[in-house]
Amino acid sequence: MQVSAHGIIAGGARVLDIQAGSYPLRIEVSVPTGAPALLTAKVWPQRDLAGATQLSLTATHQDSQANVSQQINVPAGPRMISVFDVTLPQTGVWELRIQIHDTAHGIGVVTVPITIYPNSIPPLTIPMFVAVAILALVLFSTTIWPEARPWVRVAQAHSFTASLSITVVIGLLMAWPNLRVDIPTVDTTTRPYFVTQASQTRDAQRNVDQLQILVNDGSTGLPVDDIMVHHQALMHLVLIDPVSHTFLHIHPARVSAGRYIVDLPSIARGTYDVAIEIERANSGSQMTHQQVEIGDDTAQALPAPSPVPATVQAGDYTVTVQATTPARVGVPVELQVTATRAGQPVAALDYWLGMRGHMIVRNPNGAIFGHIHAVGTMNDLFEPVSAVGNKVAFVYAFPTAEPYAVWVQIMIDGTLLTLPVQITVLP
Ligand SMILES: [Cu+2]
Known part of the structure; x- marks a missing residue:
């Protein structure tokens, strides 16, 4: 199968x-x-x-x-x-x-x-048309023939009742499948989960390191190839090395059934947390976590992120990240992100993956991994891809009292900015 x-x-x-x-x-x-x-x-x-x-x-x-x-x-x-x-x-x-x-x-x-x-066309469409046509004909004949004999009247009444009943029954039958769209189909129960294997490979021809991800079905072992586009990608891959503070959020290309490949930039060697998010047909989105040792020895570790309120420089842009209230366990906290360039607010923030901002949070042991979208509406259009304003906000309830690593991602004028900060969550 x-x-x-x-x-x-x-x-x-x-x-x-x-x-x-x-x-x-x-x-x-x-x-x-x-x-x-x-x-x-x-x-x-x-x-x-x-x-x-x-x-x-x-x-x-x-x-x-x-x-x-x-x-x-x-x-x-x-x-x-x-x-x-x-x-x-x-x-x-x-x-x-x-x-x-x-x-x-x-x-x-x-x-x-x-x-x-x-x-x-749905199989019941033609009988439906016939029934509606008879209904219309009967109504028409009663109007143009008001002095009809009694037996004609009886025939008209019977045809009217019959065609009306048929129309209603067929209408209900045709609508019925659409009334049940939210009930899971059998497929959902036969596709319980998937497993992933990530490993570093090398494209010798192009002289680049790559990460290969194999996706297999948990119940059949077969390659998973019913992956749907969600949040504008087939697969969302987040790589985090808590030691070198390296963070990557990339979207591997499907090269064949269940096999995905992505070029790796030069990143510090380390043991990376790999979070893989996909959505299978007739299922919700699912995520796997694993660890893989990747990177190259020449790349440097990054500095430890600053605690919020923090000001992060990214290229020409200065971005501040602040919490409106102190972060406490289980209490939703709002983080506000504001972008400026040369002291002036930027005109607009682009939509990236359908949202104006993404935020990934990770607790120290990696057991808690959150992917939060900026407050606001989605935009799935190909273009235009920006919305006026230089602020976005995120809301998240941190589940444990410990310091969290947080990466905010926004896009300005087509450039993706990744802004690392740290939030200490109080009991
Ligand atoms: Cu993604």
């Missing part, structure tokens, strides 16, 4: 941020229904192109191996959006392979499974 591929399902456009080789990519895929159908994908590298770049999209049908592809050449320079349009000739599961290849950084690849469902 192969778990089905779902990555992105039909209806509307899905946006995902993913690391393909050395490029963070923002991708929007609009999945059609029925076939032949036009599939549109926008690909937007999230940093400027260092060299002449070739972007390509190849869609391969899982069963027939039929494939279609398109290539777009982009000159070196400021990042821009490339739009792919390919016509998929048949329904079923397709694997989209999006590749970015520039002369400076080599190849980055991400593959995403999508499912094209056939167009179909």
Whole structure:
């Protein structure tokens, strides 16, 4: 039994941020229904192109191996959006392979499974139309024929009652599946959990260290390939080394069923906590934790973060993080984050992964790991991606009285800022 591929399902456009080789990519895929159908994908590298770049999209049908592809050449320079349009000739599961290849950084690849469902009308639609048509006809005949004989009147009454009953019953039957959307399906109970194995690998050709993550189903052992896009990524990976204060929040690329790969920047060698968050079809999001020794010996440890209220310098930006009340166990505390540049408030904060701010908290032994979103609404649009204002707030109830490491992540003008601070939680 192969778990089905779902990555992105039909209806509307899905946006995902993913690391393909050395490029963070923002991708929007609009999945059609029925076939032949036009599939549109926008690909937007999230940093400027260092060299002449070739972007390509190849869609391969899982069963027939039929494939279609398109290539777009982009000159070196400021990042821009490339739009792919390919016509998929048949329904079923397709694997989209999006590749970015520039002369400076080599190849980055991400593959995403999508499912094209056939167009179909619900089976009861035609009887419903017939019943409604009879109903309309009867009503019409009573209006144009007011002096009808008694037997005609009886026939009209009977047809009216019958067609009305049929309409109501079919209407209820058609609505019934939609009334039950929140009840878990059988699938949920057959997919209890997943296991992950993270290990450092090396891409010898491109001369970069990578982290590979294998995801297997807990009950069948098979690769997990029903991973859905959630919070604009297939997989959210957080790496923390409490000794060197190193923190990474990245989005590995799916390279095949249950296999994810991401380039590692130069980070201090250490034993890292690896938190992996995915969402499987018909399940909620789930997280695994494990430890892995990675990093390179030449990279330096980072300074210990300052306790709040803290002012953190990140490139040209100065960001303050402060709590409105002292943090106490179990009491929600509000953390306010304010960004300025050269003494002036920044005009706007970008949406990153659909939110204007993310915060990760970790207690000293790593047993408590929290991922908190900034207060506010989500924005899943491909672009525009910013909202006016230089402040965001987070609310979190720390479960234990000890010092917590906290990383706030915000994006300004397309640059992601990671701001480490420390919060001591009082009893
Ligand atoms: Cu993430």
